[in-house]
Amino acid sequence: MLKIENLRFSYARREAEILRGLELELPAGKVGILLGKNGCGKTTLFKSVLGIEKPGEGKISFAGKELNSFSPRERAKLVAYVPQHIHFGNLSVYDSILMGRVAYFGSKAGESDRAVVDAIISEMGLESFAERNAEALSGGEKQKIAIARALAQEPALLIFDEPTGNLDMANEQLIIREARRLAEKRAITILSSLHDLNQALQMGDCFYLMRDGVIRYAGGSEILTPEHIREIFDIDIRIIEIDGEKIIIGGKQHETL
Amino acid sequence: MLLLLAAVLLMSFTCLLIGSSHMSIRECIEALSGRGSASQIRILRSIRLPRVFAALIAGAGLSVSGLMMQTALDNPMASPSTLGVSNAAVFGANLSIIAFSGGYLSTGHNVENYTAAASPYATSLLAFAFAALSILLILGLCRIKSFSPSVVVLSGIAMGSVWTAATTVLQFYATDVGLSAAVVWSFGDLGRASYKTDAIMLLVTVPGYLVFACYRWHCNALLSGDATARSMGISVDRLRFTMLLLSSLITAVIVSFLGIIGFLGIICPHLVKKLMGEDHRITLPLSALSGSLLLLLADTLSRSMGNGSALPVGAVTSLLGAPFFVGILLSKKGE
Numbered sequence: 089m090l091k092i093e094n095l096r097f098s099y100a101r102r103e104a105e106i107l108r109g110l111e112l113e114l115p116a117g118k119v120g121i122l123l124g125k126n127g128c129g130k131t132t133l134f135k136s137v138l139g140i141e142k143p144g145e146g147k148i149s150f151a152g153k154e155l156n157s158f159s160p161r162e163r164a165k166l167v168a169y170v171p172q173h174i175h176f177g178n179l180s181v182y183d184s185i186l187m188g189r190v191a192y193f194g195s196k197a198g199e200s201d202r203a204v205v206d207a208i209i210s211e212m213g214l215e216s217f218a219e220r221n222a223e224a225l226s227g228g229e230k231q232k233i234a235i236a237r238a239l240a241q242e243p244a245l246l247i248f249d250e251p252t253g254n255l256d257m258a259n260e261q262l263i264i265r266e267a268r269r270l271a272e273k274r275a276i277t278i279l280s281s282l283h284d285l286n287q288a289l290q291m292g293d294c295f296y297l298m299r300d301g302v303i304r305y306a307g308g309s310e311i312l313t314p315e316h317i318r319e320i321f322d323i324d325i326r327i328i329e330i331d332g333e334k335i336i337i338g339g340k341q342h343e344t345l
Numbered sequence: 346m347l348l349l350l351a352a353v354l355l356m357s358f359t360c361l362l363i364g365s366s367h368m369s370i371r372e373c374i375e376a377l378s379g380r381g382s383a384s385q386i387r388i389l390r391s392i393r394l395p396r397v398f399a400a401l402i403a404g405a406g407l408s409v410s411g412l413m414m415q416t417a418l419d420n421p422m423a424s425p426s427t428l429g430v431s432n433a434a435v436f437g438a439n440l441s442i443i444a445f446s447g448g449y450l451s452t453g454h455n456v457e458n459y460t461a462a463a464s465p466y467a468t469s470l471l472a473f474a475f476a477a478l479s480i481l482l483i484l485g486l487c488r489i490k491s492f493s494p495s496v497v498v499l500s501g502i503a504m505g506s507v508w509t510a511a512t513t514v515l516q517f518y519a520t521d522v523g524l525s526a527a528v529v530w531s532f533g534d535l536g537r538a539s540y541k542t543d544a545i546m547l548l549v550t551v552p553g554y555l556v557f558a559c560y561r562w563h564c565n566a567l568l569s570g571d572a573t574a575r576s577m578g579i580s581v582d583r584l585r586f587t588m589l590l591l592s593s594l595i596t597a598v599i600v601s602f603l604g605i606i607g608f609l610g611i612i613c614p615h616l617v618k619k620l621m622g623e624d625h626r627i628t629l630p631l632s633a634l635s636g637s638l639l640l641l642l643a644d645t646l647s648r649s650m651g652n653g654s655a656l657p658v659g660a661v662t663s664l665l666g667a668p669f670f671v672g673i674l675l676s677k678k679g680e
């Protein structure tokens with residue numbers, strides 16, 4: 089389980105806090121979706137979990153172990169990251185994925201590292217891409233390679249920052265399916281941010297509605313009510329059900345008197 | 346890679362055969378094996394050979410330093426001198442030549458006395474001392490603030506300006522002889538190299554290169570952005586500090602002994618990256634080899650074009666490299 093307790097963070101001592109005593113619990117092997125407006129602190133929360141930013145206060149633990157007690161290399165073997173903006177520096181797809189093993193091999197990749205990469209390439213059906221320049225691929229393909237690179241770290245916790253942000257509809261579906269498959273097959277716990285509420289419903293098991301640096305509501309899909317959404321996003325939505333599946337319609341700016 | 350290595354070896358040999366004494370190829374080979382006249386042996390072994398070694402080491406060192414600076418600062422315009430190393434070295438050398446050069450200030454500015462009193466090692470030592478001071482000041486400042494590329498680059502520009510201004514003040518008070526000696530020092534010149542200086546440059550460049558080689562995957566990870574590199578377990582600030590420190594130290598030692606050899610540290614890594622991609626497993630050795638090759642070529646040309654006296658090799662690297670560089674940038678291969 090990923091457990092975050094009383095997390096506080098500000099970029100400078102005198103600046104306003106971005107995270108204000110944030111609490112979050114995500115059960116192991118589940119997909120948790122963070123929902124909130126831009127600037128509410130989602131990326132800062134991710135950076136804190138990844139060890140990129142040091143929180144001022146609070147505790148982040150995974151599987152009972154506090155993440156701050158790990159060295160960067162050991163932490164990278166536990167937590168991996170798929171960023172929103174992906175760059176590979178003109179490496180081949182194979183080398184880009186192999187780069188995910190750098191925490192294991194240090195300066196020279198060994199046979200075991202290549203075996204891990206080969207298995208991921210085969211599992212994700214990337215054989216035909218392997219020798220291509222990763223930077224020249226389409227948005228959806230790049231996203232898949234970034235997931236493969238993160239998987240090469242053999243993490244137990246995977247952080248996705250807006251995984252469908254720059255993708256077309258077909259690729260959005262592909263990435264959502266891939267994320268769910270990974271969580272189930274590899275028993276990886278996933279924490280992701282998403283803007284699209286319907287995609288969130290498709291991808292997530294647990295939902296966290298975030299505003300002003302705190303989680304206001306946490307739970308299953310039942311917390312995605314028009315009232316909660318209005319409180320978090322300042323928009324009015326309607327929820328309908330077709331064949332037992334929830335669909336969120338609307339997104340009109342909420343008018344206050 | 347092998348082709349480039351062969352070109353470097355061939356160019357090194359060609360460089361040994363060319364010089365103002367107009368020795369034939371046979372005489373050169375004989376002198377190299379110790380069978381020529383004493384003066385020929387001396388020319389080959391004490392002048393040309395250390396010069397070729399200097400070109401090999403300094404070319405590789407400056408080019409690799411440029412590559413590392415560009416990666417560390419995520420800035421294609423970064424050069425081995427981004428931390429103001431060259432400006433600081435020039436100030437140190439000017440200080441040594443203009444203010445401390447033996448008795449020249451008190452001997453009626455007699456050129457002969459000046460030449461007799463000035464110690465090239467004192468000048469190099471002071472040049473290096475100020476270059477090292479500049480590195481420490483900037484890296485110290487960045488340690489307090491941050492190692493973000495913009496902070497490092499701006500600190501480097503600011504520090505470089507301070508050294509340049511201080512040099513201008515020194516030169517304003519210098520005599521004609523001191524001023525010309527100081528200006529001539531700043532021209533890059535491989536003719537100053539000796540086995541001793543080559544050995545010192547080698548002792549800094551080779552370990553620096555080996556450390557960079559150990560970090561080649563870390564450098565590749567840095568190309569994905571700081572956040573991604575950190576998520577892969579890389580201590581980005583420590584890596585950046587190490588790369589900046591080693592690149593600047595290599596540059597400081599080379600500049601202190603040979604003067605300013607500009608543009609080489611930008612052009613060679615750029616050409617390699619344009620033609621071969623950004624993978625540091627490839628760009629690192631190729632930058633080293635192409636740097637050596639360009640400096641050998643530039644030195645050979647500088648000695649051929651100078652009508653007996655060599656032109657400043659730094660000017661030749663720019664004159665030779667810039668058009669070629671623009672050509673590559675505009676070519677399809679460089680897209």
